[in-house]
Amino acid sequence: VLSDPGSGIEKPAAIILETIQAEGGMNAASAAWLTEIQRICRTHGIVFIVDDIQAGAGRTGDFFSFESAKIEPDIVCLSKSLSGSGSPLSIVLIRPDLDIWKPGEHSGTFRGNNFAFVTAGAMCKMWSDRKFTAGVERTAVRLQTHLDRLVAKFPRYIEQKRGRGLMAGLKCRSPAVVGRVHDVAFENGLLIESSGPNRDVIKVLPPITITDAELDRGITILEHALQEQDNA
Template sequence: METPKMETIKSLESKVRSYSRSFPTVFTKSKGHKMWDEEGNEYIDFFSGAGALNYGHNNDVMKSELVDYISNDGVTHSLDMATEKRAEFLQTLNDVILKPRNLDYRVMFPGPTGTNTVESALKLARKYTGRTDIISFTNGFHGMTIGSLSVTGNAAKRNGAGIPLTNVVHMPYDDFMDGKTDTLDYLEQFLENGGSGVDIPAGIILETVQGEGGINAARFEWLQRVEDICKRWGILLIVDDVQAGIGRTGTFFSFEEAGITPDVVCLSKSLSGYGSPLAITLFRPELDIWGPGEHNGTFRGNNHAFVTATAALNHYWKDNAFEQSIKKKSKRTHEFLQELTKKYPEMKGTVCGRGLMVGISSEVEGFSEKVAEESFNKGLVMETAGPDDEVFKLFPPLTIDEEGLEKGLSIIEESIKKLVKEPVTQ
């Protein structure tokens, strides 16, 4: 029976809502890797706000800093006026993240969400090169505004635009085709052949691990070759690290282990550390050809997010201890998922992803959706991914303790065990 609050949501909110359908309860409290609903039921969170809560819910490190700042009447809204907390965030980002990685980037605040940083990256690539087209990849997802949708592969999301999405060429992502065709040989043929109909683009945009597209992880050598292609043709390489970044794949940036240096990097989601909206676009200094106010947004000066982001960087990223803890949990999770595919061959599953951005892709139609649904019934919040929701997707907070991780993994196995005994019916 639905509660009055859920009835209110269903009767007054638009049909466009989605997560309240997947997780049909009214949440009232959250802490760390746990959430509670209005009836007192406890849930383990393997969703993490779709990657916006990598440090968990109401993280104490950030909460105390934010509460103090608010209590002392710190500036809340400031557009891009200079503020103390803006300067502190920029300095900390440079000292803790960029310099130790030998990355020389200018920082742009385009607006508060992932699609804002993608829009600014596309605009900058076109402005700098004087070219119009962008190359993106199959199953990529980059946001819901018109420019970001144009480089997104998902047909259902693209159809929502209501207008033609132009000036983009979609190429096959790593291992998208038959497993025999080198997808970058295919791409280069289009660039090299004057009869291909594909102009040299302003930029190539990609996710090193595709989130919404099915937790597809590109091989490091594939990423390295994309970078080489960009350098040879004078194309800007844009890495969308909105979901895969901020430690989700094991390192702060998802491209670090591949040894590449993108021209432009898009960050948002867990950048603020606390779930507050914050996005930045990073780019090489020589690309900084913007005129004042040429790209802007009312909420590009979220000082509350500056406070929590600075606290997160100082607490978690000044040494490699946090990275090592992520890699340890990632190893355990990956091994567990591999075991599941062997123990339950009925689901015809394949492990996908990297770091704590992982899942199992099932060839059995509807199976992954049933796993997520059954897991929710047993107290685990987890979503699906892929064009046909064929992947159940594990996104636990990076800060989750061993007990919480093991409990969540056991719920997934219990759910699979039940479903293989009770075959999925359509």
């Protein structure tokens, strides 16, 4: 379509995507699909942008969520986990030849949170430690094993597991299931969120620094909340 002058479709200036649609329902893009999108962008001179605000900074196991697909975006947006503490911080990584801003040309009066700079520096230092990154990978495997068990145990309420690494989700049979799980989990000390157009996906996004004991405790509460569906 992009190569057909009679299609009536103009070439887009850029394509922006999330490798995992967080609010869209924890849908993870395949490596093959991401590679094809990059090929299309390269073929037609389209800027390729990855929104890694929620999936980046280690949440999927690698620092960037697209590393496993072996793609190289032209622009990468990072925030959230980047600060290491939930403080306001975001950055844009951009291919040098696309950087047309002159020094001081793009500025504002609410930039530069000093506390966020300190915590982000500490987070990046931790991420450079192979022992820490190996721990994150191991925790991700532990979480995925837990979720596989919940999917197998509660087929009446859970359709499938979604996501990747420490950015996962449980697609439920209905929004009502998610609502009841949310209430029971909250009563027992666990905060959960929903996502997806129908709000029927339980988001599972533990901190990348979570301990095994904390993770197991959270899963125990989630499992109890699912068991309570029978009493609803």
